Amino acid sequence: MAENTPIAKNKKYRRIATEEAWAPQELLDMYADLFNSKTLDDPGFNSLWGFYGTSMEPRPATVRRKLADLDEERLADMDAAGIDFAVLALTSPGVQVFDRDTAVAVSRDSNDILKAAIDRHPDRYAGLCAIASQAPELAAQELERCKELGFRGIINNSHTHGEYLSDKKFWPIFEAAEALELPIYLHPNTPPKNMIDPMLEVGLDGAIFGFGVETGMHMLRIITAGVFDQFPKLQFIIGHMGEALPYWMYRLDFMHNAQVSSKRYETLQPLKKKVSDYLKENVYITCSGMAWEPAVKFAQQQIGVDRVMYAMDYPYQYVKQEVVDMDAMDISDADKKLFFEGVATKVFKL
Amino acid sequence: MAENTPIAKNKKYRRIATEEAWAPQELLDMYADLFNSKTLDDPGFNSLWGFYGTSMEPRPATVRRKLADLDEERLADMDAAGIDFAVLALTSPGVQVFDRDTAVAVSRDSNDILKAAIDRHPDRYAGLCAIASQAPELAAQELERCKELGFRGIINNSHTHGEYLSDKKFWPIFEAAEALELPIYLHPNTPPKNMIDPMLEVGLDGAIFGFGVETGMHMLRIITAGVFDQFPKLQFIIGHMGEALPYWMYRLDFMHNAQVSSKRYETLQPLKKKVSDYLKENVYITCSGMAWEPAVKFAQQQIGVDRVMYAMDYPYQYVKQEVVDMDAMDISDADKKLFFEGVATKVFKL
Numbered sequence: 001m002a003e004n005t006p007i008a009k010n011k012k013y014r015r016i017a018t019e020e021a022w023a024p025q026e027l028l029d030m031y032a033d034l035f036n037s038k039t040l041d042d043p044g045f046n047s048l049w050g051f052y053g054t055s056m057e058p059r060p061a062t063v064r065r066k067l068a069d070l071d072e073e074r075l076a077d078m079d080a081a082g083i084d085f086a087v088l089a090l091t092s093p094g095v096q097v098f099d100r101d102t103a104v105a106v107s108r109d110s111n112d113i114l115k116a117a118i119d120r121h122p123d124r125y126a127g128l129c130a131i132a133s134q135a136p137e138l139a140a141q142e143l144e145r146c147k148e149l150g151f152r153g154i155i156n157n158s159h160t161h162g163e164y165l166s167d168k169k170f171w172p173i174f175e176a177a178e179a180l181e182l183p184i185y186l187h188p189n190t191p192p193k194n195m196i197d198p199m200l201e202v203g204l205d206g207a208i209f210g211f212g213v214e215t216g217m218h219m220l221r222i223i224t225a226g227v228f229d230q231f232p233k234l235q236f237i238i239g240h241m242g243e244a245l246p247y248w249m250y251r252l253d254f255m256h257n258a259q260v261s262s263k264r265y266e267t268l269q270p271l272k273k274k275v276s277d278y279l280k281e282n283v284y285i286t287c288s289g290m291a292w293e294p295a296v297k298f299a300q301q302q303i304g305v306d307r308v309m310y311a312m313d314y315p316y317q318y319v320k321q322e323v324v325d326m327d328a329m330d331i332s333d334a335d336k337k338l339f340f341e342g343v344a345t346k347v348f349k350l
Numbered sequence: 351m352a353e354n355t356p357i358a359k360n361k362k363y364r365r366i367a368t369e370e371a372w373a374p375q376e377l378l379d380m381y382a383d384l385f386n387s388k389t390l391d392d393p394g395f396n397s398l399w400g401f402y403g404t405s406m407e408p409r410p411a412t413v414r415r416k417l418a419d420l421d422e423e424r425l426a427d428m429d430a431a432g433i434d435f436a437v438l439a440l441t442s443p444g445v446q447v448f449d450r451d452t453a454v455a456v457s458r459d460s461n462d463i464l465k466a467a468i469d470r471h472p473d474r475y476a477g478l479c480a481i482a483s484q485a486p487e488l489a490a491q492e493l494e495r496c497k498e499l500g501f502r503g504i505i506n507n508s509h510t511h512g513e514y515l516s517d518k519k520f521w522p523i524f525e526a527a528e529a530l531e532l533p534i535y536l537h538p539n540t541p542p543k544n545m546i547d548p549m550l551e552v553g554l555d556g557a558i559f560g561f562g563v564e565t566g567m568h569m570l571r572i573i574t575a576g577v578f579d580q581f582p583k584l585q586f587i588i589g590h591m592g593e594a595l596p597y598w599m600y601r602l603d604f605m606h607n608a609q610v611s612s613k614r615y616e617t618l619q620p621l622k623k624k625v626s627d628y629l630k631e632n633v634y635i636t637c638s639g640m641a642w643e644p645a646v647k648f649a650q651q652q653i654g655v656d657r658v659m660y661a662m663d664y665p666y667q668y669v670k671q672e673v674v675d676m677d678a679m680d681i682s683d684a685d686k687k688l689f690f691e692g693v694a695t696k697v698f699k700l
Binding site for chain 1: 401405407408409410509512514516541542544545546547548549551552553554556557558559562563566567570571574575590591594596597598599600601602604605606608609611612613614615617618639640641642644645648651652667
């Protein structure tokens with residue numbers, strides 16, 4: 001597709017973008033303060049928000065401004081890119097870098113701010129509920145409140161102080177999510193301190209590589225821990241074309257079976273289904289950061305056309321040409337409508 | 351393809367398997383001793399060889415026996431699977447877990463043992479030269495010796511005591527490899543101690559996930575360090591359908607450009623080409639562990655049909671049905687001949 005092709009206005013679908021980040025200015029200030037305090041032993045946070053939170057280079061300065069706006073600039077950007085509707089989520093790492101009490105308070109405040117924005121623009125926005133996984137029982141309560149407020153899912157930015165949702169202490173969150181029929185968007189974070197060094201020392205800890213490793217691993221931990229055997233109706237969403245897990249499916253199935261059979265690990269126990277079955281039955285995938293037809297088609301073919309949907313990753317990847325490229329994909333009109341509108345409408349009950 | 355279909359005998363190509371592991375019994379004994387000594391601060395090695403080196407479960411016991419055989423059993427297995435020719439490489443982690451002097455000595459001894467096996471079966475085997483990257487200048491000398499002995503490439507099992515070939519101290523190896531026209535097979539190892547914990551604690555450190563993360567990262571470190579700008583004729587080979595890098599190409603290009611432009615890292619500097627260009631011009635890919643038509647086709651389409659080749663990953667994945675499945679791929683006869691024979695013949699000068 002030639003660049004600078006106009007974005008189609010007379011399309012046959014509503015373009016819904018499903019991994020769109022925001023943050024109240026108060027949270028951005030807290031990130032900058034946390035970085036400057038040098039008190040958090042999380043080199044990934046310091047790498048990410050030391051950059052996005054303080055750098056005056058054009059990219060991070062623009063990202064900060066656009067993250068905090070939920071009105072004029074964001075709606076104008078959506079209009080210019082042909083995005084009809086956005087599913088908004090608190091940017092990574094959300095409240096998960098704070099201590100328990102701060103995280104609980106900021107998650108509630110952030111959800112209230114987002115709810116007010118949705119009320120101002122109900123035809124343009126839906127929201128994902130931010131939770132403090134540091135306090136699983138309170139997080140489950142916040143999910144009930146969010147459900148009543150009209151939120152359509154949950155945002156979790158991967159690890160919380162190096163801990164993963166595969167740990168059973170977090171499973172009250174899954175229980176509530178399944179009961180409330182709220183899907184969980186498992187969004188990237190930088191890898192934790194006991195994993196990041198070989199990536200960080202060469203600048204590969206962020207979106208270029210570390211994000212995908214961290215989030216793909218987290219999703220795989222959740223699958224192999226048996227979460228979906230216990231909560232079979234629970235649904236996850238992962239971005240970036242599935243964090244490479246669709247490409248790995250064959251090997252995941254073969255090696256999971258080999259390692260379980262040989263009793264190599266106590267932590268790897270038999271599952272009711274193949275690893276790939278859970279990817280096809282409990283995971284939705286978005287094209288955030290991966291507006292690339294070959295990968296979209298691969299995921300559609302392997303995971304299912306009813307499980308792959310559009311995301312822009314605004315404001316981190318606000319590239320209007322990508323909308324044009326996705327519009328122009330060589331797939332059927334029906335599949336394109338599913339990709340831009342139908343899957344998101346179903347999973348988020350829009 | 352139905353299982354248990356006979357392997358075609360009247361095929362129109364020579365089946366060359368390109369990532370086939372071996373180890374002298376002496377090395378297997380050294381691995382067991384090193385594990386039992388509890389002196390090596392490398393949890394990945396202890397996980398991998400604590401299992402494969404000592405477990406009496408059928409899978410590891412069989413792997414040990416088959417690794418050490420370079421005659422009757424291996425040739426019979428190749429015949430039964432329809433493998434005409436094997437490119438043999440010292441199994442992971444090779445000599446890279448030893449101290450410098452031990453590694454230098456064992457690499458030379460192993461190469462001599464492999465050379466003798468190739469001389470016994472010259473119509474069935476070619477070999478990759480094992481080197482002690484702990485001593486880059488001596489490794490370069492060993493490459494010259496291996497070239498004279500008829501070796502067709504180099505085996506490197508990812509990190510060496512947590513260090514990566516992207517570090518300039520290792521570049522004498524690249525200089526020799528390029529001058530001698532020996533391609534480097536960058537084979538997996540478990541991730542190093544400062545990266546492995548979140549994978550190891552849930553049994554995901556090995557072939558199921560950690561191998562791919564470690565090796566994909568290593569290849570990406572080599573690209574982003576500018577190795578191919580300095581050594582433009584140097585060629586690498588990575589297995590497991592490219593360790594997911596072909597699937598990530600779009601994001602690698604976008605984010606490398608974004609991060610270089612925003613000057614986020616001193617360690618990420620401009621390159622002469624896009625990240626994906628190096629994957630297409632300096633990297634070959636094998637299907638080891640990934641005998642899966644959709645991923646093979648994806649890599650062929652994105653990296654090039656002249657850069658994707660067959661590998662069995664014997665004895666770790668000795669699955670005869672996979673040969674049948676690869677035979678039956680819905681690709682042209684010309685492309686299938688390239689996959690099984692032509693690409694390997696060219697890259698290894700067979």
